[in-house]
Amino acid sequence: MRAGDLLRGIDRRLLPVLAEAVAGLAHRPVRPHLLAGVAAASVSVVAATALWAVDHDPGAAALPAVNDVVQVGVAEGESITDYLQAARSELATLDAGPAPTATQGEGYALVTFSEYLPPRRLASVLSGVSVVEVYLRVPLGPEQTQVVRMPAYRLPEDVLTGMDQVAQRKSREAADYRRRVAELGRAAELDLWKLYDTGARVATAEAEAYRRYCACVYAAVVRGGPDVLRDLTGHAEVRAVDPAPEVRRLERTVFLPPLPEHDEVVPAETPAGARPAGG
Incomplete structure (x- = not known):
């Protein structure tokens, strides 16, 4: 890059x-x-x-x-169809090779789902691989909601804990937006008032969804051998497995998984700014 x-x-x-x-x-x-x-x-x-x-x-x-900076996934304006085809081709030709030890031959991959999954379904869908982190957002139709990236080594425990933390943060955000709406009063600019009012409603909805452990997970970063990664595609919930053998350091990697509802081109309004849970 x-x-x-x-x-x-x-x-x-x-x-x-x-x-x-x-x-x-x-x-x-x-x-x-x-x-x-x-x-x-x-x-x-x-x-x-x-x-x-x-x-x-x-x-x-x-x-x-x-x-040493790697991008894995599909960026804004790029074709999702082309990305999915490229991921399938790379996965099919990924060389298993001999593995003298249990971890030799393993590599990272970005797994994207065809639908938003609840945390308790992740263990069965991602069986056989080591999960590193997951990507979540609350699907609220046309409303823009925040992409959340959280570490997830134990499923579903780490995701449930992370959702609790995000719910608390979103509740604080909603309260802050409501306070700003109240401070604006009748003399406020309409656009600014709408901005804060929408922020309060969306943050409240996000907090409630995460508190219920919603079906919000749409991607995961995993680690596994070639054959195990190929096996993941047998799950109906798995949309694509994008192998990334070039990844050596996760902190030097930008993962860009497409959302389940996007099937042609990643639009410019795709939620960005993912940050760890509780951040």
Whole structure:
């Protein structure tokens, strides 16, 4: 992945966090130098990343490649049909090879589901592989809900615990939005009032769904051997298994699983900014 890809990856992770921070600052008394500090910090992160990319590729002339950052999945604007075909082809040709030990020959893969699954169905669907993390969101029709990424080594226990944490956070978000609505009063701008009111309703619905341990899981990052990964495709709930043998470090990998309801092209409004549960 080249430096430009790395910066786009940082956009997906950093911008939603910065936007949330700025939104919070925008509705309370803030000194000008504090807002300038937020902007300067953002620029510093991007600049430092660009310098890092240049310094860590001795063979590059102008804009170097950053070889240890990997993207797995399908990005906004890309064809989901092409992605699914490519994943099937790569999985079919994935070489099992001899494995002297239980873990030799294993690799990471992104497993996407054809529907949103409840946490208690994950163990049977993902049997035979080691699960690392899962991706969730509450499907509320046209409403944009947050993608949540959480570690999940034990199924379903870790997912249930993570859902409890997300439910608590979403309840706090809903309360904060309602407080802002009350503070606006009758003189508020209609667009701003609608924004906060919608935020309160969506966050409340998300909290209730996670509290019920909803059918919200739509993807998982797993680890297993080629034959075991191929076996996963025998489950009706599994939409695709995208092997990623090039992945060595999860913290240097950006996973982009498509949502179950998207079957042609990933739209620009796909929820982004996934963050760990309880964050």
